[in-house]
Amino acid sequence: MQLLDTLDAALRELDAQHLRRHRRTAESPCAPHVRVDGRNMLAFCSNDYLGLAAHPAVIAALAEGAARYGAGSGASHLISGHSRAHAQLEERLAAMLAPHLEQARALYFCTGYMANLAVLGTLAGKDAEIYSESLNHASLIDGARLSRARVQVYPHADMDALAKMLAASQAKTRLIVSDGVFSMDGDIAPLRELLALAEHHGAWLVIDDAHGFGVLGEHGHGVLEHAGLRSPHLVMIGTLGKAAGVAGAFVAAHATVIDWLVNRARPYIFSTAAAPAQAHALLASMDLIEGSEGSRRRAHLRALTQQLQAALQLRHWHYRATRTAIQPIVLGENAQALRAAAELQRHALWVPAIRPPTVPPGTARLRVTLSAAHTADDVDRLAAALNQLDSEAGHAS
Structure with missing residues (x-):
């Protein structure tokens, strides 16, 4: 069949470029x-930065939520799927972000991808202009494209x-859009300068704080707390x-912004609400x-980050130490990354190789992500293996 032959040829081309993806099955x-x-x-590959995914209190809250609300929501939020658990979670998130947003409200989404599509598609339009960071996440890039804005x-x-x-723009509506913490580089956006502009x-x-919320700031409120920002111009995901x-995910912003999203954001209006049990579990989180x-x-995570930075002695690979x-x-x-x-897998260490289009061509990398659930011994084991592989790479060259 010609259609399948075309796809098979494209997959072979991915193989030739070392770009084909494969899934692994976790059993625990x-x-x-x-x-x-x-x-x-x-x-060293999950984004479970605080180690809460298997926390007993969160697991118990998820079970309690399922017993109280059932397994699913049954409808979109605007039909009958908006539960008390969803409302309580939104109220809690709004209170957390209130120091940074005037008249703060929050809106819960099924995924961060959906939230980003909703914000950009609803706040922007064909007469708007979006200024997008070059290293933004794919969901922000897609949201900008679908918005029809320039x-x-x-x-x-x-x-x-x-x-x-x-300065050169004549658009009535303008959106500056950036990751808060860049997902593949780990650095933090210049938030104060962005807000001033x-x-x-x-x-x-519009700040996508996927990798900062819970981790950064004295209370874990994310990059807005970390940078000490407050403004009605802010929209945080x-x-x-x-x-x-x-x-799931949320958007936090001025109450007027949230009302507009509830009424006009197609990814929100036309999606079945996430299970209320998830929202109930998130209250425990x-x-x-x-x-x-x-x-x-958070203090333990910072200590592990500093430990890894001190232990790595890489001479041939480029290590980009970050504060995250x-x-x-x-x-x-x-x-080379593969x-x-x-x-590392031969050493029973799971560190993913990240390749284009996730990162720019020529910058394939190992992306190490640390969790507060790691121990100092875990980090020592990783650092020793990386130092050894880097040394072997130098001899091979």
Whole structure:
């Protein structure tokens, strides 16, 4: 069949470029020590930054939520699927972000991808302009494309280039759009400078805080707390399947923005609401994030990050040390990254090889993600293996 032959040829081309993806099957809960495809592994690849995905309190809350609300919501939020658990979670999230957003409200989504599509597609339109960070997540890129707005991409963290674009704009509605923590590089956006530009030019500043919420800030409220920001220009998207350990996402902004999304955001209006049990479990996650245990876990995560940075002695691979749980090691070519990941697997270490289009061509890497559930011994084991592989790579060259 010609249609299948065309797809087979395209897959072979992916193989030739070392770009074909394959799934692995986890047989145990999300944790540093997992069983994958029948083998025990030490994992440095999840976004469970605080180790809450298998926390007993969150598991108990999920079970309690299922017993109270059932297995599913049954409809979209605007029909009959908006439960008391959803409402309580939105109220809690709004209270958490209230120090940073005037008249703060929050809206819960099934996924972060849906939230980003909703925000950009609803706040922008064919007469708007979007200024998108060059390293933004795919969901922001797709949201900008689907919005029908004119899109300009500014170079990574280049505030001068962004300022010139904004100064030249005649658009009535403008959106500056950026990751808070960049998912593949681990660095933090220049948030204060971005907000200053947004306020000066009367633009929205949309921040996707998927990798900062729960981790950054004294209380785990994310990049807005970390940078000490407050403004009605801010629209924040937070993910709840990473540091919060469950699933879903939220948008937090001025109450008027949230009302507009409820009435016009197609990904929200036309999607069945997530299971209320998930929202109920997330209330337990918020208690942990804001409480003393969350503070201890963030402190432990920072200590592990510092330990890894001190232990790595890489001479041939490019290690980009960051202040976040994401620690990238850039190798360059796709095949090289795949070989390194395979060698780590031989040592029962699960570190993913990240390749284009997720990262720019020529920057294939190992993406190490740390969790508060890791131990110092876990990090020592990883660092020793990476140092050994880097040394062997030098001898091979």
